Amino acid sequence: MGNTTTGLDWSEQNAPTQELLVKVTEIVGGENCLTGSDGAYFYTDVYRSLEQPLAVVRPTSVEQLQQLAKLTADEGVALTVRGGGASYTDGYIPNQKGLLLIDLSGLDKIVEINEQDGYVTVEAGVTWATLKETLAQRGYRTPFWGPFSGLKATVGGSMSQNSISHGSGAYGISAQSALAMDVVLADGSLLQTGSAAAGSTPFARHYGPDLTGLFTGDCGALAIKARITLALIRIRPSHRTISFAFPDFTSMHESMRRIAQERLEDTHFALDGALSQGQIARQENAGQIFKIAFSILANSPSLFDGFKQLIKSALSARKALSSSAYMTHYIVEGVHDAEAKSRLHRLRELNQDLGREIPATVPATVRGMPFAPFFNTLGPAGERWVPLHGILPHSKVNAFHDALTEFYKVRASDMERLGVWQGGMFGAVGSSGFLYEIALYWPDEITVYHQQVIPKDYLDKLPKYEANEEARNYVEQLKKDLIALFVEHGAINFQLGRAYPYGSRISPEALKLITSIKNSVDPTGRIAPGALEL
Template identity: 40%
Template sequence: MPDTVTPTSDLLPRLRAVLGEGAVLSDPDSLTFFGQDVHSIGAPLLAVIRPVSRETLVGALKLLHQLGVAVVPRGGGMSYSNGYLADSPGAVLVDTGGLDRIIEINADDMYVVAEAGTTWAALDAALAPLGLRTPFWGPFSGIRATLGGTMSQNAVTYGTGTFGTAVDSLLGLEVALADGSVLRTGSWAQANSVPFFRHYGPDLTGLFSGDAGAMGIKMAVALRLIRRRPINTGISFGFQTFDQLLGAMAAVAREGVASEAFGLDPFLQKQRLGMGDLKSDLKMLLAVGRAGRGPIESLWQMAKIVIAGRGFLDGINYSAHYTVDASDRDEERSMLRRIRAAAEPFGREIENSMPTLVRAYPFPPLNHILGPKGERWVPVHGILPFSRVAAFRADLDALYARHAAEMTRHKILAAAMFSTIATNGFLYELAFYWEDERAALHDRILEPDAAKNLPRYPANPDGAALMRQLKQECVALYAKHGAAHLQVGRLYPVTDAMNPMTREVLGAVKAKVDGTGLMNPGALGL
C-alpha cells in the first residue's frame, strides 16, 4: 500500500535527495510552463523533475510509486493533444530533456542508441559526419522534439515518404515502468544480444510506441541506421483545385521515391511566404548555400531562389513539394522522372524553392507556434486512406459552412497542410488561427526577435470556447471517416472506437505495467 505521507511536506525533499537539488522544480513559473501544451492548460502540478541519468529517474519513480503520486512524462513539449497535461491536481511531471546522451553509434551493425531526451537535431548532427542517418530523421520541430517524446507520440516529416512514421524506424526501447521496473524490447531484451533487431517474438516495441507515455517512460531508444545519400533534390508542382492536388500526391506516393511530400492550401502558402524577416531569410538562404554540392551549384541554387522571390506561387491555389535522396545522378534523374510522370497529369511544375529551403534548414526555430500576425495556433489532424479523403473533405466543408458566421465573428481562420506517408497514407492536417492571449509556453519558446515583432491580443474567452468546439467536432469527423492519428494523448478517441477484445487486451497490458494507474492517467483513454 502507498505511504500516507503528505506530498507537499515530505515529497519534494525526498525527490531532491534522489535527483539532486537542481533537478526538482516547484517554482510557479516552471509549474506554469510545464503544465501547458501548445493549446491547453492541465491541472496544477505538484512539481517538475528533470533527471540527468536513467538511474536517478528509476529511483524517483520508485519513490513516487511508493507514495501514490501520479506521474506525467514530457519530451520536447510541442504537442497539442493534452498528452502530458495532468488530469487532476498533484501530479509530478517528468521532463526527460536531461537524458540527452548518445550512447552508441554502431556503424558496423547499423544502429544507434540514444537517451530519450536527445533531440532529433542533435542526433542528426552527430550522425551526419559519419555519412549516416536514421530512416525517419525528425519532425519539423526537431530542434526541440525528443526521441522519447516522438516515440510516445509518433510523428512524420523527414524520411516519411519512403520510410513511414517515426516508430517505423524503431529497433527497441528501454522503458521505466510506473513502479521503477525497467524493461527492454526487441533483441535488446535478450541477455546476450544488442538492439540490432526489432521482431524477435511478439512485437513488444510496438506496445510501448505511440502510447502517449501511458505504458511507461522511455529512457533510451534504439534506431536503425542507413547510409546518407549524397544527392538531394527538390521538385514542386502547382494546382488549381484540391482534387488535382490529391490526385497528384496519391500518384507520387505510390511510386515510393519521394523522401518527403507535403502540400499546402492557399492560406498556408501565403502564410509560409509571408512569415519571416530579412534576418531569417538570409539565414535560410545561407543554409541553401552550405547544402549545395559545390560552390557553383550553391550559387546557382541561391540565385534561383532570389530570382523567384516570394512570387513563385502567384496564380497557384494549391502546391505540392517533394524531395528525393539519390546515390548518383542517374538515380536522381530516374526518381524525378517518375515524380513528374505521376504529377504532371494533374498540375504543372513550378520553382522548387520551398523543398530546397526546407531541406537546407530542416530544424528551424519554432516561431510558427503563433500565426503570422501573432494569432494563437492549433492543429488537428487525421491520417486517411486516399479513397476516403474526398468524402472527409466534403463533410469538413459542410462543418465550416455551419460555423461560418461564428468563425467570422470571432476571427477564426482555418487552413490545411497535407503529407503522404509511405505509399498508403494521406495526412490531412488542419490549422486554426484566432486572436487570443499568449500562454507562458509561447513566450518561453519564441525567439526574442520574433516575439517582439508580433502583436499581443487580449483574452478572448468566447473565441477560445468556439475553438475548443471546432476542435472536438473535427476530431469526431475524423473518427466518422475511420482516420488514424499521431500524438493521440487525451484528444483522439483511440480506445473509444476499438474492437472490444482489442481494448480489453490493451487494458490488460496497462494493468500489468501500471497496476495502480499512476502513469499518465487518462492518456489513450485508459
C-alpha cells in the same frame, strides 16, 4: 532548472506533499525540482495548460528515473512524462491535481553509435537535431530522422506520439525506425525489448512478438521510455528538390497518392494557399530572407544549381506561392546525382496531367534548415495556433474534404466575427494513408510556452492581443467538432494524447487486450492517467 535545495518554496504544500518533495530532491537534487509557477513552462504545451503539478522533476540518469518511478509507486502518486514539449493534444500536461510531471530533457546522452552492427542508442531526451548533427559527422543518419520541430522534439517523445516528416517518404513514421527500447515500468523496474530482451545487443527488433512496437504510439501510458535504439543507414550524398502547384484539392491528392505508391522521395509535405501565404509573411517578419538564400546555396547539388535556384526563386517563387491553391514539395535522394535526377523525372511524369512545376524554394529551404525555429507555434500575425489531424485511407479522402468544406461554410460567419481562420497541411503515410492536418488560428494572448520557445526578436515584431476567452472557447469546441468529423469519415490519429478518442473507438476485444497490458505494466493506473482513454 532554476532553484537550489534551500531555495525551494513549499510553504503552500501540505505536510505529505512536502515529505514527498524532500524525497524527490534527495534523488535528483533541488536544482532539478521546480514547484509552483517556476515550472509553468514545463506544464504548458503548444496549445494550453490544465492543472499545476506538485512539481516538475528532471532526472539526469536512467537510474534516477527508476528511483522516481519506484518512489511514486510507494507513495501512490500519479505521474505524467514530458519530452520536448511540442505537443498540443494534452498528451503530457497534468489533467488532474496531485501529479508529478517528469521532464526527460535531462536524459540527453547518445549512449552508443555502433557502425558495424548498424544502430544508435540514445536516451529518451535527446533531440532529433542533436542526433542528426552527431551522426552526420560520421556520414550516417537514421531512416526517419525527425519531425520539423526537431530542435525541441525528442526521440522519446516521437516514439510515444508517432511522428512523420524527415525520411517518412522512404522509411515511414518514427516508430518504424526503432529497433529496441529500455522502458521503466510503473514500479521502477527496467524492461528491455527487441533482441536486448534475450540478453543480446539491441541490433534487431523482431524476436517473437514485437515488444518494441507495443511502446510506440502509446502516449506514455504504458511505460516511461528511457533509451531508444534506432537503425543506422549511410547518408546518400546527392539530393534534388521539386515542387508542384495544383488548381484544386482533388488533383493534389491524386498526385500524392501516385507518388507515395512508388516510394520515390525521402521527405515531402504539402500546403494549401492559406498556410503558404503564412509562410511568406513569417519569413518577412523574421528577417529570414538571407538565411534562406544561404541555405539554398549551401545545400544545393552544386554552386551553379544554387545560384540558378536563387534566380528562379527571386523571379517567380513569390508569385507561385501567392497564386496557387495547393502545393506539394519533395526532396529526393540518390547515391549519385544521376539517380536523384531520374527520380525527379519520374515525379514529373506522374504529375504531367495534374499540376504544374513551380520553383522549389520551399523544399530547398527545408533541406537547408530542416529544424527551423519555432515561429510557427504562432500565426504569421501573432495569432494563437493549434493543429489537429486525421489519417484517412485514400478512398475516403475526397469525401472528407468535401464534408470539411461544408463544415466551414456553416461556421463561416462566427469564424469571421471572432477572427478565427484555418489552413491545411498534407502528407502521404506509407502507400495507403493520407494525412490531413488542419491548423486553427485565433487572436488571443500568448502563453509562457511561446515566450520561451520563440526567438525574442521575432516575438517583439508580432502584434499583441488581449485575452480572448470567447474566441478561445470557440476554437476548443471547433476542435472537438472537427475531431468528430474525422471519426465520422474513418480517420485514425497519431499523437493521441487525451484529445483524440482511442479506448472508446477500438473493438471490445482490442480494448480488453490493451487494458490487460496496461494493468500488467501499470496496475494502479498512475502513469499518464487518461491518455488513450485508459
